[in-house]
Amino acid sequence: MNMSIPTENDLHAYSDGQLDEERQRQVESYLAANPDAARVVDQIRLETQRLRSTHQNLAQFTAPAHLDPARIRRELRARSRRRMAMAAMLVMGISVGGWGGWQAREGSLRADYVPMADAVQAYRLFASSDATPVVDLASTQPTELQAWLNRHFVQPEPIPDFNAFGFQPVGGRLVPSEYGTAAMIIYKNAQGHSIIYYVRPPGNVVNFGNGDRKEGNLLTQYWKQGRYFYAVVSPTDTGSTRAVQQAVEPNI
Amino acid sequence: MATPVTDEELSEILPRLRRFALSLTRDQNNADDLVQSCMERALTRAPSRRDDGDLRSWLFSIIYRQFLDSQRRSKRYGRILAFLGGADEMFSSSAEDIALARAGLGELGKLPAEQQSLLMLVSVEGLSYKETADILEVPIGTVMSRLSRARKALRERTDGRISVPSLRVMK
Numbered sequence: 001m002n003m004s005i006p007t008e009n010d011l012h013a014y015s016d017g018q019l020d021e022e023r024q025r026q027v028e029s030y031l032a033a034n035p036d037a038a039r040v041v042d043q044i045r046l047e048t049q050r051l052r053s054t055h056q057n058l059a060q061f062t063a064p065a066h067l068d069p070a071r072i073r074r075e076l077r078a079r080s081r082r083r084m085a086m087a088a089m090l091v092m093g094i095s096v097g098g099w100g101g102w103q104a105r106e107g108s109l110r111a112d113y114v115p116m117a118d119a120v121q122a123y124r125l126f127a128s129s130d131a132t133p134v135v136d137l138a139s140t141q142p143t144e145l146q147a148w149l150n151r152h153f154v155q156p157e158p159i160p161d162f163n164a165f166g167f168q169p170v171g172g173r174l175v176p177s178e179y180g181t182a183a184m185i186i187y188k189n190a191q192g193h194s195i196i197y198y199v200r201p202p203g204n205v206v207n208f209g210n211g212d213r214k215e216g217n218l219l220t221q222y223w224k225q226g227r228y229f230y231a232v233v234s235p236t237d238t239g240s241t242r243a244v245q246q247a248v249e250p251n252i
Numbered sequence: 253m254a255t256p257v258t259d260e261e262l263s264e265i266l267p268r269l270r271r272f273a274l275s276l277t278r279d280q281n282n283a284d285d286l287v288q289s290c291m292e293r294a295l296t297r298a299p300s301r302r303d304d305g306d307l308r309s310w311l312f313s314i315i316y317r318q319f320l321d322s323q324r325r326s327k328r329y330g331r332i333l334a335f336l337g338g339a340d341e342m343f344s345s346s347a348e349d350i351a352l353a354r355a356g357l358g359e360l361g362k363l364p365a366e367q368q369s370l371l372m373l374v375s376v377e378g379l380s381y382k383e384t385a386d387i388l389e390v391p392i393g394t395v396m397s398r399l400s401r402a403r404k405a406l407r408e409r410t411d412g413r414i415s416v417p418s419l420r421v422m423k
Contacts, residue, residue: 009396012403016374018381044403048375054358055376061267061274067284069262072291 006030011037015044115208116222118177119184119198119231120215126173127186127194127233135171135186145172145185149199152183156199157225159185160232165243167195179203193238198231205229210252221248257294257307265308266291268377272312275357275369276319286322290314309379313387316369362409367402374399 006014006027013019014027031038065071126133137148142159149156149172159169167187175182182200202208202224210223214236222231232248234241269290273283293314360368360376373384374395381399385392 008400009393012396012400013381016381043407047403047407051358051360051371051375052378055271055360055372058267058271061270063263063266063270063287064284067266067270067287067291069259069266069291069295072288073259073295076292076295 006037008040011040012044015041015048115211115213116198116220116229116231117215118175118179118182118200119196119222119233120218120220122175122177122182122184122198123194123196123218123233126175126184127196130192133171133173133186133194135173137173138171140168140170142169145169148172149183149185152181153199154227156183156228157230159197160248162187162195162244162247165247166190166240167193167244177203179205189240191238191240193235193240195232195234195241195244198233199228201227202229212252219245221245221252223251225251261307262291262294265311268308269311269315271357272369272372272377273315273319275360275372276316276365278357278361278365282322286315286318289318293318306379306383308377309383309387312373312377312379313389316387316389359406359410363402363405367398367405370395370398370402371406 010019010023010027014024014031019027031041126135137145139145139148142161146159149159152174162168166189168189170186170188172183172185175184177200180201180203182198184199185197187195187197208224208229212219212221214220217235217237218233219236219241220231220233222229224230230251232244234244236245266287269287270280270283273286273290274280277283277286290311294311357368357372360371363371370384370388373379373387374381379387381392381395385395388395390398
């Protein structure tokens with residue numbers, strides 16, 4: 001049996017009740033025979049008691065509101081929600097940014113681009129009056145007009161024949177457009193109504209779909225074929241053009 | 253199986269956490285920062301709670317670890333500041349803070365932080381040497397030898413005797 005004299009550490013541990021049973025009994029019997037050691041233990045216990053009573057009152061340490069567990073729990077939840085939202089926004093940001101950026105890019109190109117607005121413009125300027133239009137080449141011969149068109153464009157589509165609907169070509173005219181030089185063939189019928197056939201290079205327009213568009217009393221039917229964009233502009237306020245419009249439709 | 257920590261349990265221990273943190277930092281604001289991050293950790297990492305262990309000592313160990321981390325950070329920061337021309341007043345608490353901390357810690361407030369928190373755990377909180385050793389991340393033997401030194405130091409100070417040698421400037 002180890003009856004060694006308790007060390008100072010043993011006395012502290014004894015005072016604090018930290019010894020195992022056997023060692024505790026040994027120290028106890030030692031203390032009974034050694035009043036000096038017993039006094040040390042008493043002093044330690046007294047000091048511990050004093051400390052405990054001094055610090056018994058925890059009122060001073062009552063937690064402020066921001067340390068309330070329920071509140072911290074709420075904030076943690078809110079924080080994780082914010083993180084999730086942020087992550088979601090990030091993912092969305094990337095995809096929307098990518099997709100939206102692409103859309104915006106096209107949007108900026110499209111913003112001021114109305115399909116074949118120049119064809120409508122050309123119609124208004126050169127074909128809408130009843131007077132004989134001012135043309136570069138006055139001709140009623142489709143072959144002549146075609147030859148003229150071929151000189152200015154590389155392999156353009158053959159000019160349409162609206163003879164069956166009462167419209168004959170009266171001439172061709174070059175018109176400037178922001179996409180490059182365009183050409184128009186003007187057709188007239190017996191009542192003096194005009195139709196134009198319009199050809200122009202695509203310019204910087206990359207996204208062009210076939211379609212039609214009504215602006216005022218004018219219908220523009222447009223399509224892309226080969227290197228060029230084409231349009232037929234005809235008035236809608238007369239029945240005489242309906243058949244022409246129907247004939248053009250399949251092109252679109 | 254880890255048991256979730258309830259708000260009631262936490263609320264009950266909260267004042268003790270604040271006091272222990274104060275014994276480490278000697279500044280109530282810093283102490284409360286520690287307590288707050290400890291609670292956040294306890295609430296988010298409840299599974300790491302030792303099931304058999306006492307909730308109080310688990311929370312104390314979190315606080316102590318975070319205290320050490322913050323010490324390391326501020327030391328690093330202090331070195332950078334010193335390198336950049338030094339501004340160490342930033343780290344010393346105001347006289348008022350120290351006085352408040354003293355009031356809160358009583359006689360213990362006169363001891364170095366290390367002895368303060370040790371006596372706080374063993375004598376005031378009544379934790380076992382084993383729990384204390386786990387919290388302070390030292391062997392039990394170290395807890396015991398520090399304990400007798402801390403008690404001696406406290407005795408000297410409360411008896412009014414001056415003990416100049418241990419008044420080391422910590423910087």
